[in-house]
Amino acid sequence: MSEGEGKQLLHLVFGGELKSLNSMDFRDLNDLDIVGIFPNYASAHQAWKAKAQMTVDNAHMRYFIVHMHRMLDPDSDTTTGS
Structure with a gap:
């Protein structure tokens, strides 16, 4: 990390088609x-x-x-960022 950069707060963005609007189960995990x-x-x-x-x-x-x-550092204080 170079000077002036804050701590990396990594975020994963993913999506897929759900089996139903009332669940969090994906229709096809191979198609995420x-x-x-x-x-x-x-x-x-x-x-x-x-x-x-x-x-x-x-x-x-x-x-x-x-x-x-x-998930990588569950004990860290993340109140300064999302």
């Missing part, structure tokens, strides 16, 4: 759309929003943001 891993919440949110807007006509399609940094 892995959008990417982003260095902060703001860039992850921007990617999530773009993908969600592209699939707005499919009610079963959902995209998610996973806070990877919380």
